[in-house]
Amino acid sequence: MRQPTVEDVARLAGVSRQTVSNVLNSPAVVRAGTRERVENAIVQLGYAPSMAARRLRTRRSDTIAVHLDPYSGGISGVVLDRFVHALTDRATPRGLGILVYAATDAQEELERLRALRDGGEIDRVVLTGTVEGDPRTDWLREVGLPFVSFGRPWGAERTVADHAWVDVDGAAGTRAATAFARGLGRRVAFLGWPRGSGTGDDRERGWREAMGEDAAEDLRRTSLDTVQAARAETELLFATTTVDAVVCASDTLAVGAHLAASHAGRSEVTVVGFDNTPVAAALGLSSVEQRPEQVAEAVLDLLVSGAEPGGSLIEPELVVRAGVI
Template identity: 70%
Template structure:
């Protein structure tokens, strides 16, 4: 019978004390990042798994994070959330945490499900996804003193700046404006007529991504209407919008708010006889990779790390900030290789 690795084995491999390993598992925020990294690497190498049952008895906590598994909706961009949940699960284990996924079709049902899981002792903290202005889930969790971190900013909330400093309102998000700013600056090598294909106004995420395009081109106010194109997140609708736009004018490049829109724009450009027109998407999905389309990578693995850091931080220590913006990465591909 193969002997299971112990805390002592982890400590020996990492070159630290047993107490340091315990701190990494139970209070990682008090351990220096370099030391924590060595311990987590040793845990991964040995395949060490702490006894969750023993921890629950000792701490009266489940050390389990609940996260909603969104209903399957198809499409291209949903892969980002799938990658995030996978990364969250993978990175939770070395910290002595578990992930429990649950299904819910709307906010009210999710609140009921969280209440059941909480009262049953199955979860003691939550990761929220798909946040929006007036989100009742955030209010309910705060009222019931359940630790949570949101993947997404509190778009449209009154006094949102005050929420940034509130230790009960943790969130992690991707800096969408930084991503489209980088995409636009890269596009300027093709010429200064860079169009933006985005969603209808009013989406916090979409408006943020449009802002990066405007800032890169120096348009603090309303941008030229002929270069700001609008479509819902649909390949066919985006294709129709871009076909009409390209029939009326010429552009040097198109920056898009998602890979779904980018695919529609690429199909339209190809139909117009311009298959090599620079089109840049957002999300860096397998579709963008397969078609050699440049795209903005959200780096959901870094989002998962930041979410876990905030979930185990102790607000009582004043160890903020309680929000993190992750810098995305522009992945440039050449269509000459297609």
């Protein structure tokens, strides 16, 4: 059976061969509607660019390295799994490969990236798990290896970003969750992580913005990101203050809060999580959906187009489930 060609894709999408090439290699220059038609044609025909031919022509590997976090169980890790899956799925029509690597700490990750680069196995990188003062970004800039991070450069919000990044607007998510709970006439507490986590502080900010003057300190609680610790902290919250709803920084914390409410016979308490995991769906908990597929699309657009330093935020979506009301 004959393999589909670029010409077949162009014919089905009703565009020129050059437009198909632009979608594969420089998607940012193609209008969204046209790009969508071409991508749909690629999927419909099962077209796969010849990566080997491209490598010979350009002397590039056209392979993106992305770190796979060590498996730690739990609930919320599924978000990064979805991101890596979406990155792989969306890279293929663009003629790009994904190389997943593992490392236990930043130093080991740098050594792994250095070996992959020196061996010609990768020519681009997607960073995950960004932290303030991230040593990986300095090294990548130093060696001139193009990269985009899933996660903003924490600690640099008031300065010009020194690399391209995409992140989820965590504050917008918890702001929407808090407004939803307050709309039900609820006194809303926030269960987050200890201060100092960029992601956690950002999510707490959304709660504070939605609460305004009602963001009392007795309503702000912190916990390690485990179900057991979250349950214990929520039980203490119920024992010491009046609360009708709990907005959480993760679905792991939300499950703990949900168990505490069930144990206390407080079925009327609204619990809202963050990550929209299958566990939250199974328990009927409302949760903030991070849309990692949109993050992956935006990351690839920046990587392929060679965007200037700067960032973009993906707006999350509050998924409301009747089980929490």
